[in-house]
Amino acid sequence: MLTLERVTAGYGDTTVLWDVSLEVRRGEAVALLGRNGMGKTTTLLAALGLNPARTGRITFKTTEITRWQPFAIARLGIGYAPEGRQLFAPLTVVQNLRIPFVNKHPDRARWPAQLERVFTLFPALRERRRQQAGSLSGGEQQMLAIARALVGGDELLVLDEPTEGLAPTIVSAIVDAIRALKAQGITVLLVEQNAHTALAVADRAYVLEKGRIALERRAVDLARDPEALQRYLGVDADTALLVGGPTR
Amino acid sequence: MSRRPAVGAVLVAVALLLPLALAGTRSAHYVAHLAVQVMLMGLYAMAWDFLNGYVGMFSFGHAAFFGTGAYAVAILVVRGGVTSAPVLLLAALAASVLVGAVVGYLSARVGAVAIFLVTFACAEALYLLVLTDPRGLTNGDNGLAGVVPAPLLGVDLTQSGTFYYVALAVVVLGYRLLAAIARSQFGQVLLGIRENEVRVRFAGYHVEQYKTAAVAVSAFFAGLAGALTALHERIASPETLGWAVSGDAVLYATLGGTGTLLGPVLGAGIVVVAREVLSDLFRSWLIFVGATYIALVFFLPSGLFPVLFREHRR
Amino acid sequence: MTVVLQTLNGLTIGAIYILLASGLTIVFGLQGIVNVAHGVFYMLGAYLAIGLYPRIGFAATVAAVFTLTALLGLVLELAGVRPLVRWKRPGMQVLVLTLGVAIIASEVTKLVWGPVPLLSDVPAGLAGTLTLGPIVYPTYWLFVIAFTAVLMTLLALAFHRTTLGILVQSIALNSEISQAMGTNAPRINSLVFALGTGVAGVAGVLAGPILSVYPTMCFDLLMILFVVVILGGLGSLLGIVVSGVLIGLVNAFGVAYLSGTAGNILAFAVMIAVLIFRPLGLFGRAGILK
Numbered sequence: 001m002l003t004l005e006r007v008t009a010g011y012g013d014t015t016v017l018w019d020v021s022l023e024v025r026r027g028e029a030v031a032l033l034g035r036n037g038m039g040k041t042t043t044l045l046a047a048l049g050l051n052p053a054r055t056g057r058i059t060f061k062t063t064e065i066t067r068w069q070p071f072a073i074a075r076l077g078i079g080y081a082p083e084g085r086q087l088f089a090p091l092t093v094v095q096n097l098r099i100p101f102v103n104k105h106p107d108r109a110r111w112p113a114q115l116e117r118v119f120t121l122f123p124a125l126r127e128r129r130r131q132q133a134g135s136l137s138g139g140e141q142q143m144l145a146i147a148r149a150l151v152g153g154d155e156l157l158v159l160d161e162p163t164e165g166l167a168p169t170i171v172s173a174i175v176d177a178i179r180a181l182k183a184q185g186i187t188v189l190l191v192e193q194n195a196h197t198a199l200a201v202a203d204r205a206y207v208l209e210k211g212r213i214a215l216e217r218r219a220v221d222l223a224r225d226p227e228a229l230q231r232y233l234g235v236d237a238d239t240a241l242l243v244g245g246p247t248r
Numbered sequence: 249m250s251r252r253p254a255v256g257a258v259l260v261a262v263a264l265l266l267p268l269a270l271a272g273t274r275s276a277h278y279v280a281h282l283a284v285q286v287m288l289m290g291l292y293a294m295a296w297d298f299l300n301g302y303v304g305m306f307s308f309g310h311a312a313f314f315g316t317g318a319y320a321v322a323i324l325v326v327r328g329g330v331t332s333a334p335v336l337l338l339a340a341l342a343a344s345v346l347v348g349a350v351v352g353y354l355s356a357r358v359g360a361v362a363i364f365l366v367t368f369a370c371a372e373a374l375y376l377l378v379l380t381d382p383r384g385l386t387n388g389d390n391g392l393a394g395v396v397p398a399p400l401l402g403v404d405l406t407q408s409g410t411f412y413y414v415a416l417a418v419v420v421l422g423y424r425l426l427a428a429i430a431r432s433q434f435g436q437v438l439l440g441i442r443e444n445e446v447r448v449r450f451a452g453y454h455v456e457q458y459k460t461a462a463v464a465v466s467a468f469f470a471g472l473a474g475a476l477t478a479l480h481e482r483i484a485s486p487e488t489l490g491w492a493v494s495g496d497a498v499l500y501a502t503l504g505g506t507g508t509l510l511g512p513v514l515g516a517g518i519v520v521v522a523r524e525v526l527s528d529l530f531r532s533w534l535i536f537v538g539a540t541y542i543a544l545v546f547f548l549p550s551g552l553f554p555v556l557f558r559e560h561r562r
Numbered sequence: 563m564t565v566v567l568q569t570l571n572g573l574t575i576g577a578i579y580i581l582l583a584s585g586l587t588i589v590f591g592l593q594g595i596v597n598v599a600h601g602v603f604y605m606l607g608a609y610l611a612i613g614l615y616p617r618i619g620f621a622a623t624v625a626a627v628f629t630l631t632a633l634l635g636l637v638l639e640l641a642g643v644r645p646l647v648r649w650k651r652p653g654m655q656v657l658v659l660t661l662g663v664a665i666i667a668s669e670v671t672k673l674v675w676g677p678v679p680l681l682s683d684v685p686a687g688l689a690g691t692l693t694l695g696p697i698v699y700p701t702y703w704l705f706v707i708a709f710t711a712v713l714m715t716l717l718a719l720a721f722h723r724t725t726l727g728i729l730v731q732s733i734a735l736n737s738e739i740s741q742a743m744g745t746n747a748p749r750i751n752s753l754v755f756a757l758g759t760g761v762a763g764v765a766g767v768l769a770g771p772i773l774s775v776y777p778t779m780c781f782d783l784l785m786i787l788f789v790v791v792i793l794g795g796l797g798s799l800l801g802i803v804v805s806g807v808l809i810g811l812v813n814a815f816g817v818a819y820l821s822g823t824a825g826n827i828l829a830f831a832v833m834i835a836v837l838i839f840r841p842l843g844l845f846g847r848a849g850i851l852k
Contacts, residue, residue, distance in 0.1 A: 050738055074744040086739045088732050095728050102725050103744030152743055354834055359841040362792045369830030376823050534669045541662025545655045
């Protein structure tokens, strides 16, 4: 569904991504892993048009989107939950959801159905729908961020660090939600620092190191490779197994 | 590799030889007069560029310092009877630095976006003061004429050739000094403030003090330019404190290339000469100015200097 | 003039400031740019009103001027601002560009209409005075104040209740993320820009009978305008309403009791004083449109 071919990207005079190629197939959940600063977010920003690639090609389905404007890319059906959520804090939950809806759905009559879908997935948001986004708790904000992405995209969901800074119980709730969405057939591209969470949800994983793809594995295989986990992600293999490996 | 030393040397050589080449011709005085204007405006623009290009403070009131220098000299000569050139200059510098300290104090404490307004306000306040002339010092909008210094060490400073070399010396020295300040520890801190003020503050530097000092330094050189201009034109008029003069500093630096110190001199040269030529030819030469701004933005966003000499703003 | 009348005078001038500042501040909140040519549309409105009003009446003049200045603003935005924003060089570059446009416009105006200040007539239906209690008020002033109040209320409602308004707010809050949500920010920015210049034109029509009309009016008012915008807090509608009123009053009383330019200096002094304590302005917060 989404393909990056030999993409180079960076900021100003610095190059962060070197010759990165990866692929997300329809219905899959793909995780992009790596330590801090390895270029994971940069990869997402390149794909979304927020920090366009300098060289290389990015394709969505059959359309090349390498130099497209971000809003055009988003309107293809791609939803984005950025790192740190970046909600529109003074706006209400409903208003935050309305924005991607009006931008992407020509049929306004589907609004109640969309809202209902979101609130079924995240019941906590239903009660708080008229509250300002900035006044929600961390977990609720993350739910709103994912909901916002969901309203925006039925085709591909791009999530950047969805469990960052959240308590373990909330993390499980988020993981369950992502699994549910995947079960509905939505394709997911996930960036995560937390290898356990990522591998619990993903089918395949890429590992980025210093701006290059160092590894590509099926999630099951990576979860059972303590050496690789330790080397690329600094993760203790025992802990990985403890928290519960991928469900396959 | 910076071509700057080579460029500088060529410029100075040309400047040194120019009077010799023109000596005796009918246009010698006119060219000398224009050349001095270019040099002094260049110094003035350099002073502005120091503040904007190195510290990141966009001043729209540099006329305040320029005009203070001019009026300090004028008032002392015409009202105070002081004609010793060194004394006049020292007084002008002191006055300019004082004004600079006050303006700097205010500018350092408001957000980056408002600095142009604050500096503008200060210049306008001085302009108003000079116009209304509460103590009968400035002669209101007629300006103070008759600003003639006494000979220094037997040399008549008002001779156009002499003044030319004096101005040249001052400008070259001014440039060397400003460049040295920019390279110094002080200058590095200022650069740091421009890049990331919060980080510099966290490193323990009292940012406001540095900013105030930077404005004072800039005022020093702008005031120097103003004082010499008053001596050169033999008059100090309220326009020297007006927003047009403030805007000129911005124009020279933007055209020439901000952050380069030499660029503004180039810009000043082009504008001063063009203004002379065009205002004789066209009544609405301002349209050229406006068109120049527009062209600048689309074709030469960093000004002329970086393009001509392939050097980038530090 | 009595204090009350002076206050009304200040409010009227303040109303003009508010109309003009609204366009400037919203565009800054959205795109982070300063449109120095904003005053040009104001000036154009004033000059056109002098010619149009006697022929087509007041309401039609307002409508015509709004349309024209909005369209011209759109042209400026598309041709000048958008490319600069796309090349990631906004801010200073847009300032210089719009300054160039303003200088040219001012000179052309001088050539076409001459440098002598013109006076515009108060529209026939609004001439005369209203007597409330012991004081006699010029009707036109009251009209200007009322017009501005209504327009600002409509704008505020539009921002907070309509979907388009929500989109605009989202762009002001976080343009990139809003675009990632599918918002066609460039188009909305252009629209808002044009709306701003349209309102500026209308402000010019309204201001004609109050302030004189001359080729450098686009610059003279600019400084005070910036004071209003920065004092109110960049990007804040509520901010410019408050600061517009404040500066209008300060200016009116300053001019009446001190002198012409002293009124301006006083306004600056107020601004500097406030900024020292609140560097972002009265209601300024990074990236919020209220």
